[in-house]
Amino acid sequence: MSSVAVVGSLNIDLVIRAPHCPHKGETVIGGAFGMAGGGKGSNQALAAARLSAKSHIIGCVGSDDFGRRLKNVLTENGVDCSHLQTINNAPTGTAVITVTDAGESSIIISQGANSLLDDGAMTTASEIFESSDAALFQMESPPQTVAAGLKLSRQHGCRTFLSAEPPFSLPDEVWENIDYLILNEKALSFYAGHKQHKSVTSMADEILSRGVKCLAVTQSAKGGMIFEKGGENFSFEAFDIRSVDTTGARDAFCAGFCVGLCEGMPLKRAAKFASACGALACTKIGAHPSMPWRHQVSALLGEAHGDDYEL
Numbered sequence: 001m002s003s004v005a006v007v008g009s010l011n012i013d014l015v016i017r018a019p020h021c022p023h024k025g026e027t028v029i030g031g032a033f034g035m036a037g038g039g040k041g042s043n044q045a046l047a048a049a050r051l052s053a054k055s056h057i058i059g060c061v062g063s064d065d066f067g068r069r070l071k072n073v074l075t076e077n078g079v080d081c082s083h084l085q086t087i088n089n090a091p092t093g094t095a096v097i098t099v100t101d102a103g104e105s106s107i108i109i110s111q112g113a114n115s116l117l118d119d120g121a122m123t124t125a126s127e128i129f130e131s132s133d134a135a136l137f138q139m140e141s142p143p144q145t146v147a148a149g150l151k152l153s154r155q156h157g158c159r160t161f162l163s164a165e166p167p168f169s170l171p172d173e174v175w176e177n178i179d180y181l182i183l184n185e186k187a188l189s190f191y192a193g194h195k196q197h198k199s200v201t202s203m204a205d206e207i208l209s210r211g212v213k214c215l216a217v218t219q220s221a222k223g224g225m226i227f228e229k230g231g232e233n234f235s236f237e238a239f240d241i242r243s244v245d246t247t248g249a250r251d252a253f254c255a256g257f258c259v260g261l262c263e264g265m266p267l268k269r270a271a272k273f274a275s276a277c278g279a280l281a282c283t284k285i286g287a288h289p290s291m292p293w294r295h296q297v298s299a300l301l302g303e304a305h306g307d308d309y310e311l
């Protein structure tokens with residue numbers, strides 16, 4: 001069993017379905033409202049556990065109902081919450097999400113307790129890094145905490161993964177502490193500086209030149225591309241599914257990619273495994289409810305790739 005330490009955010013998602021996202025000054029009459037667990041860190045930790053990894057969450061919630069609810073769901077799903085801090089006098093992170101009839105989501109976050117995850121929490125988590133195969137980060141925690149955590153987890157022998165979304169500037173020394181960087185095309189342009197580069201490949205070369213070992217670029221329904229330093233570059237396909245809500249799909253992809261590689265899957269197989277995880281997450285409404293289970297991923301891969309596709 002692989003072991004993953006996820007450092008990141010926990011939110012309660014407040015979701016409204018709507019025909020389209022409101023334009024400036026517009027009020028839109030939406031449809032159903034729902035509440036679900038979310039936050040990129042908590043989604044990835046939950047997905048890793050459902051994919052059969054030993055999963056730990058390192059993050060912060062407030063001492064309120066939302067925080068208790070998140071901790072309960074993660075614990076029930078087998079995520080180790082011993083390094084989940086409950087902060088007095090800070091609210092749990094909240095996300096307000098619009099999901100359109102086409103299944104696309106847009107998100108606004110109130111960070112709350114997530115903004116209080118500090119370097120000290122990374123030091124305290126050293127024992128978790130020590131015993132984990134990988135550490136997985138996102139950018140909904142303070143950038144300096146992410147930088148410190150990447151460095152420390154690498155020192156403790158973890159493979160390091162950063163899903164650098166939403167994009168924020170990072171100190172130069174961070175790049176060489178990243179084994180696997182996962183970006184969508186928007187984040188790739190942000191980090192590589194799109195004005196100097198014309199193609200995805202040229203932007204990827206720029207990122208790899210900074211010391212990142214492998215870059216995965218996700219391109220939603222088009223699938224994505226993998227660029228490995230000194231290795232092969234290749235594209236992977238998206239699965240053909242009926243999407244009802246894309247919220248959390250990249251989190252499922254990131255968890256799948258991380259778990260797959262920690263289990264020893266070759267890069268191409270891990271990308272396909274991750275792509276199946278992302279696809280399944282689009283088939284249900286809500287982030288936590290849509291994080292896929294291992295047997296569902298196996299079934300999708302079995303159907304799509306034939307019985308010879310071993311997991």
Ligand code: RIB
Pocket residue numbers: 009011012013037038039040043094095107109140247248249250251287
């Ligand atoms: O990636 C999806 C997540 O982004 C949502 O669950 C929301 O909470 C935000 O963190």
